[in-house]
Amino acid sequence: xxxxxxxxxxxxxxxxxxxxxxxxxxxxxxxxxxxxxxxxxxxxxxxxxxxxxxxxxxxxxxxxxxxxxxxxxxxxxxxxxxxxxxxxxxxxxxxxxxxxxxxxxxxxxxxxxxxxxxxxxxxxxxxxxxxxxxxxxxxxxxxxxxxxxxxxxxxxxxxxxxxxxxxxxxxxxxxxxxxxxxxxxxxxxxxxxxxxxxxxxxxxxxxxxxxxxxxxxxxxxxxxxxxxxxxxxxxxxxxxxxxxxxxxxxxxxxxxxxxxxxxxxxxxxxxxxxxxxxxxxxxxxxxxxxxxxxxxxxxxxxxxxxxxxxxxxxxxxxxxxxxxxxxxxxxxxxxxxxxxxxxxxxxxxxxxxxxxxxxxxxxxxxxxxxxxxxxxxxxxxxxxxxxxxxxxxxxxxxxxxxxxxxxxxxxxxxxxxxxxxxxxx
Amino acid sequence: xxxxxxxxxxxxxxxxxxxxxxxxxxxxxxxxxxxxxxxxxxxxxxxxxxxxxxxxxxxxxxxxxxxxxxxxxxxxxxxxxxxxxxxxxxxxxxxxxxxxxxxxxxxxxxxxxxxxxxxxxxxxxxxxxxxxxxxxxxxxxxxxxxxxxxxxxxxxxxxxxxxxxxxxxxxxxxxxxxxxxxxxxxxxxxxxxxxxxxxxxxxxxxxxxxxxxxxxxxxxxxxxxxxxxxxxxxxxxxxxxxxxxxxxxxxxxxxxxxxxxxxxxxxxxxxxxxxxxxxxxxxxxxxxxxxxxxxxxxxxxxxxxxxxxxxxxxxxxxxxxxxxxxxxxxxxxxxxxxxxxxxxxxxxxxxxxxxxxxxxxxxxxxxxxxxxxxxxxxxxxxxxxxxxxxxxxxxxxxxxxxxxxxxxxx
Numbered sequence: 006x007x008x009x010x011x012x013x014x015x016x017x018x019x020x021x022x023x024x025x026x027x028x029x030x031x032x033x034x035x036x037x038x039x040x041x042x043x044x045x046x047x048x049x050x051x052x053x054x055x056x057x058x059x060x061x062x063x064x065x066x067x068x069x070x071x072x073x074x075x076x077x078x079x080x081x082x083x084x085x086x087x088x089x090x091x092x093x094x095x096x097x098x099x100x101x102x103x104x105x106x107x108x109x110x111x112x113x114x115x116x117x118x119x120x121x122x123x124x125x126x127x128x129x130x131x132x133x134x135x136x137x138x139x140x141x142x143x144x145x146x147x148x149x150x151x152x153x154x155x156x157x158x159x160x161x162x163x164x165x166x167x168x169x170x171x172x173x174x175x176x177x178x179x180x181x182x183x184x185x186x187x188x189x190x191x192x193x194x195x196x197x198x199x200x201x202x203x204x205x206x207x208x209x210x211x212x213x214x215x216x217x218x219x220x221x222x223x224x225x226x227x228x229x230x231x232x233x234x235x236x237x238x239x240x241x242x243x244x245x246x247x248x249x250x251x252x253x254x255x256x257x258x259x260x261x262x263x264x265x266x267x268x269x270x271x272x273x274x275x276x277x278x279x280x281x282x283x284x285x286x287x288x289x290x291x292x293x294x295x296x297x298x299x300x301x302x303x304x305x306x307x308x309x310x311x312x313x314x315x316x317x318x319x320x321x322x323x324x325x326x327x328x329x330x331x332x333x334x335x336x337x338x339x340x341x342x343x344x345x346x347x348x349x350x351x352x353x354x355x356x357x358x359x360x361x362x363x364x365x366x367x368x369x370x371x372x373x374x375x376x377x378x379x380x381x382x383x384x385x386x387x388x389x390x391x392x393x394x395x396x397x398x399x400x401x402x403x404x405x406x407x408x409x410x411x412x413x414x415x416x417x418x419x420x421x422x423x424x425x426x427x428x429x430x
Numbered sequence: 431x432x433x434x435x436x437x438x439x440x441x442x443x444x445x446x447x448x449x450x451x452x453x454x455x456x457x458x459x460x461x462x463x464x465x466x467x468x469x470x471x472x473x474x475x476x477x478x479x480x481x482x483x484x485x486x487x488x489x490x491x492x493x494x495x496x497x498x499x500x501x502x503x504x505x506x507x508x509x510x511x512x513x514x515x516x517x518x519x520x521x522x523x524x525x526x527x528x529x530x531x532x533x534x535x536x537x538x539x540x541x542x543x544x545x546x547x548x549x550x551x552x553x554x555x556x557x558x559x560x561x562x563x564x565x566x567x568x569x570x571x572x573x574x575x576x577x578x579x580x581x582x583x584x585x586x587x588x589x590x591x592x593x594x595x596x597x598x599x600x601x602x603x604x605x606x607x608x609x610x611x612x613x614x615x616x617x618x619x620x621x622x623x624x625x626x627x628x629x630x631x632x633x634x635x636x637x638x639x640x641x642x643x644x645x646x647x648x649x650x651x652x653x654x655x656x657x658x659x660x661x662x663x664x665x666x667x668x669x670x671x672x673x674x675x676x677x678x679x680x681x682x683x684x685x686x687x688x689x690x691x692x693x694x695x696x697x698x699x700x701x702x703x704x705x706x707x708x709x710x711x712x713x714x715x716x717x718x719x720x721x722x723x724x725x726x727x728x729x730x731x732x733x734x735x736x737x738x739x740x741x742x743x744x745x746x747x748x749x750x751x752x753x754x755x756x757x758x759x760x761x762x763x764x765x766x767x768x769x770x771x772x773x774x775x776x777x778x779x780x781x782x783x784x785x786x787x788x789x790x791x792x793x794x795x796x797x798x799x800x801x802x803x804x805x806x807x808x809x810x811x812x813x814x815x816x817x818x819x820x821x822x823x824x825x826x827x828x829x830x831x832x833x834x835x836x837x838x839x840x
Contacts, residue, residue, distance in 0.1 A: 006489050076452070271481045295456060299481060306483035396445065 009308040011047075013319050015284045016177035016202045016262055018136050020110050022047035023319060024275070024300050027205075027266050027287035028114035028141060028181070031297075033088055035098040039105065044297040045304060048110030049102070050205075050264075050287060053087035053141040054095045054130065055115075056122040059149065061089040069214045069224040071240060080240035081290045082214040084146050084225070084232065087116055096133040103134040114181070116141040118151040120169040127173030138176050139264075140167065140201070142192075143183035143208030146234035154183040154208065160195035167199025179264055182206040182248070184241075189248050190255040203262035204252060205287065207245045209235025238290035242268030246281050253282035253327045270299065272306025279319060280326035339411035340418050341387035344380055345403030353377060357391035357400060365390045435677025435704040436597045438503075442532040451479040453517060454524050461514035462526060467814070468495050468821040472511050472526045479529060488537035491530060492544040496569030497562050497821050499534035500591060500608055502527050503600050505818045506693075506724035538607055547615050548575030553835055556581060556638040558625045558783065561589025562817045563808030564644035565612055566824025572615040574832055579638065580617055583624040589646050591817070593670040594694070596701045597677065626782030635803050640831050642797075643785045644824075646809040647776035653689075653744065656772060661750040665690065665698045665773035672701055683768030685709035687752060688736075689744055690773030691716050696727040698773050703734040710736045711765060713754050717741040739763075778810050785810065797827040798834075805831055 011022035025048040026032040026041055033052035041049060055061070064084055071080035088095055102111050113130035115138060117123035127138055142157035156162050163180065170178055180196035182189050184207035193204050211233050215224040223231030245267025252258050265283025269275055270291035278286055291299055307319075316322055346357075353376030361369040368385035369378045378391075392400045402422070405415035442450065460473030471490055478487035491498040507527040515523035537544070554577040557564045565587075568578045586592050588605045613619065623629055634641045650664030663671075665688075672679055686707050688699045691714030702710045712731070716722060717740045723731075732738060742754040742763070751766045778790045785792060785799055785806045795812050797805045807827035809815045 006493065007485070271483070273482055298477070302478050302481040302483040302486055305478070305486040305489070306481070309483070309485040397443070398445070 007305065007308045007312060009311050010317070011304060011307060011319060013284050015264070016137060016179065018110055018177060020047045020285060021108060022304055023279070023283075023285045024048075024303055025050055025110070025112070025264070025285055025287045026292065026297075027289045028053045028112075028139060029289040029293075030083070030085055031289050031292045034090065034094075035101055038098070038102050038111075041297045041300075042102075042106045042109045045300045046109070046297065048112060048136075048285070050112040050114050050139050051088075051095070051099060051102075051135075053114040053116050053144070054092060054126060055087045055152075056117050056126060057092050059118060059152070061086055062148075063089060064225075064227045066225040066227075071214050071236075071238075078238055078290065078294045080212075080214065080236050081238040081293065082212055082224075082234055082236050083209065084227075084234040086144060086147055087114075087141065092129070096129055099130060099133040099135055103136070110136045112137040112139050114139040114141050115170070116144070116147075116152055117166065117169075118149060120165060123166045123169040124173035127170040127176075127178075131174040131176050135176060138170060138174060138178040139205055140170055140178065140180045140196075141208075142166070142196070143181050143185075143206075144235070145183065145185055145209055145211045146232065154185050154211070157181075157183040157192060157208075158186050160191045163192050164195040164199035167196045167201045171200035177202045179203040179205045179262075181208055181266075183208050184244055184248055184267075185211045189252060190258070193252055193255075193258065193261070197258075197261075203264065205264040205266060206252070207241065207248050207267045209237045210241050210244060212236030237268065238294075239268045239270060242274060242277075246277060249278065249281040249283060250327060250330050253324055254330075269303075270295075272303045272310060275303050275307055276310050276322070277326075279322050280324070282324040282327055284320075284323055337418070338408075339413055340405055340407050340415060341385075342389070342405050342418075342420050343382055343385055343387055343403045344389055344391050344400050346378060346380065347399045347401065348377065350397050350399035351377060352397055352399075354396060356394045356396065360390050360394045433677075434598075434706070435672065435701065436601070438598055438601055441535060442528060447479060447529060447532045450525055450529060451476050454480065455516050456480065457516050461516060462511040462524075465510045465514035466818065467510065467816075468501065468818045468825070470494055470498075470501070470511070470530075472524075472530070475533060476524065476526070476529055479533065484533060484536050485540070485542065487533045488540075488542055489544050491533055492537065492542075495821050496545065496566050496612060496824075497608055497817060498530065499538070499604050500562065500600060501818055501821065502530035502534050503604065504591075504595055506726060506816065508726050509724060510818070543614075545569060545573060545611060545615055548573050550577070551575040551836065553577070553639040554579065554637070555831060556634045556641045557644055558634075558641065559583075559589060559644035559646060559808065560587035560609075560619060561644060561646045561648075561808060562591055562820035563646070563811075563824045563827075564589070564642070565609065566821045567642055567644060567807055567828050568617045568824075569612050569615060570825050570828035571831065572612070572617060574828065576831075578617045580619045581623045581625050581629070581634070582619055582621050585621055587619050587621070589648065593673060594666065594697075595673075596669060596697050596704075597673055598700075598704060599697070602673070602676075631782065631784050631804070635801075639803070639835060641784075641804050642827055642831070643780065643783050643804065643806040643810070644808040644827075645778060645780060645783065646820075647778045647790050647815060649777050649779050650772070651775040651777050653772060653774060655744065655747050656770065659747060659749070659770070661768070662770045662772060665694050665771055666776060668698060668771050669694070669701065672705070677705060679705070683707055685767045686711075686769040686771060687765055687767045688712040688771045688773055689752075690714065690775075691740070692722045692773065692775070693724055693727045694776075695773035696723045696731040698771050699736040699738075700727075700731050700734045702771075703736055707769075709767075711767075712736055712738045713742045713744070714738060714740045715743050715757070717757075780810065797823070797830045802834065 028050040032049045067084040069082040113135035115126040144153035147153035180201040264285040265278035266287040358371040463471045463473040475487040475490040512523040560582040650666035656662045746753040
């Protein structure tokens with residue numbers, strides 16, 4: 006079994022590996038965190054601890070899933086709020102986790118309703134022995150508008166509360182941002198101005214996942230009604246990566262330490278978040294679906310990836326892809342690439358023909374007798390929708406041509422892509 | 431060249447293996463992983479496939495089983511992991527063998543080097559026989575730091591893997607790849623040496639710290655009435671002849687009769703069909719409900735077009751004409767054919783090897799003999815006579831040797 010050093014330094018804290026449970030139902034007591042540590046997680050962001058005066062009262066049932074064809078959990082909707090255990094119980098658990106797992110990182114997620122709450126909670130979790138604080142400024146399903154994402158979309162409040170936490174604690178602190186905002190940069194900058202040392206993002210995306218067609222109510226149904234609440238899982242990964250990219254390319258935030266969150270399930274997802282600027286990685290939805298054991302393949306797969314990339318430390322990979330994602334106006338628009346069909350692989354299903362006609366530029370002709378598609382280069386714009394729908398990987402990138410009136414050598418164009426030039430075999 | 435004989439069933443693609451892995455329920459306390467005689471952990475490697483960690487999947491398979499790519503192809507999984515599979519509660523079990531084949535193919539494609547030679551402990555072991563049990567014994571010992579010499583009586587290594595299992599089920603190339611891994615770990619294979627004839631056990635014992643007798647049941651059994659009959663060939667000889675010629679053999683008969691109902695008989699009958707023998711009739715002592723062949727092999731044989739007649743025993747033969755009688759019914763049939771192949775079992779030959787066998791097996795459990803330097807494993811040890819059991823016995827004898835020589839310590 007391969008063995009490589011997966012450790013990272015994040016906000017001055019050493020993590021044996023970057024994989025953390027995010028603040029959520031998956032780590033709401035000592036026993037859960039202990040089992041996760043035993044199975045190999047590097048740390049936990051213990052389920053958000055609120056002020057004593059705020060009482061949690063949850064609905065039942067409280068989850069829903071988005072499916073597509075036979076695939077469950079494409080996305081996951083969750084209505085649970087912050088920790089339902091008492092403040093004393095939570096602090097007790099934090100303390101014992103740190104005692105029993107001194108080499109694991111215990112991060113306390115906290116959420117207050119005012120400056121005093123935030124400062125007090127920061128003090129309490131620091132006294133309990135937490136290694137780091139995460140400010141939950143982003144839960145989208147709180148029953149109070151003084152909490153959660155309603156706060157996180159307001160930069161002034163964000164800054165004020167961050168400063169309050171810093172008054173209450175010297176621990177390194179990250180502010181957890183909501184994606185329910187057009188531009189995350191002002192909120193992130195406000196949190197840094199208030200004293201945050203880094204950013205955790207994304208929290209869940211506000212959603213209505215499904216409607217019960219007979220009862221005309223969103224799911225899950227809570228005594229005849231439902232609510233908007235947070236959506237997570239694989240479906241939100243692209244949204245999360247987009248926010249990481251925008252943060253890491255904003256002026257002044259180029260070196261922003263980020264704990265990446267949003268649909269991480271495999272080592273490939275993890276590697277993507279790291280390449281987009283994350284140092285640590287937080288996971289919930291796939292743990293809810295499959296259990297803590299998923300960390301085994303994430304760790305092992307990431308080690309193999311490091312080996313393949315000739316990398317000794319994950320830090321060498323952080324943010325490496327940020328520079329290659331540029332504004333749309335800066336992309337090279339002088340050429341197009343025609344797709345190429347491998348006749349030996351083609352099984353004659355015609356899906357490329359349908360998609361090209363109905364979704365693109367009617368550039369695939371279909372031989373009704375031989376059941377074979379062919380590319381009409383006079384119409385093809387090189388969009389490669391055909392590549393994406395081909396079920397057998399028979400369509401790859403082919404010839405590069407320069408558009409009329411442009412200069413440049415087609416051979417200099419970089420079209421290599423694991424997806425398009427080497428579709429999965 | 432008979433491509434039909436050589437052609438292995440197609441493997442999964444990345445897309446289709448993911449579809450199959452997605453059918454896996456990722457059970458808690460997975461029953462499949464408790465069902466493998468060789469200790470394979472399908473739940474673990476299928477989960478790795480599911481989470482796109484193919485290299486991790488390959489590590490899980492290979493570290494447990496030096497014959498991983500071979501077992502993927504020849505194991506009667508429907509008796510073990512697939513029988514235990516929880517998915518059966520919905521429809522049909524996960525194709526565990528197929529996923530294992532995909533993963534081990536990927537391992538080879540990526541030239542992964544998973545097994546590591548242990549730090550040398552200065553001890554040397556001789557293994558007699560390079561079948562699956564001998565090879566697994568070698569792999570386990572090499573990982574523990576022993577030097578290993580394998581003595582093989584034939585020109586090529588692999589035993590029944592090489593000479594018995596047909597090309598379309600187990601390509602020679604796969605056998606080569608698996609053996610090369612063990613050679614790369616440091617095994618020395620000495621070919622065309624018969625222990626007890628060319629080299630004595632005494633010599634082996636003098637040169638090594640222990641000797642493992644891993645000779646399989648490599649000799650065919652003959653029924654007295656067929657002895658000396660020019661129309662008769664044993665399954666062992668027939669399968670070796672066809673495999674060595676890659677199916678390109680002379681004088682393909684128009685019809686053939688196979689006698690026997692085990693997996694070997696199924697291989698013979700299916701091979702005959704793949705060689706385009708028009709009429710292949712297999713007469714089996716057992717009735718269908720007591721069949722010895724694995725269900726998978728039986729199905730494949732019937733699908734290939736072989737006529738299987740159950741419950742019959744040969745009672746008389748006159749040249750190319752054989753008479754069979756039903757064991758219970760008053761029924762008799764006489765078949766005239768071009769070729770009669772006997773697949774009625776195999777026997778071991780442990781002459782001058784210092785191991786006493788009766789009915790092909792040492793009559794006590796474990797892997798030790800009265801001579802503290804001599805161990806045995808494989809077919810002659812108690813337990814099933816399949817590749818997956820050979821792997822298990824190979825690992826177990828290696829542990830026993832390690833215990834005996836070093837108390838299990840490094």
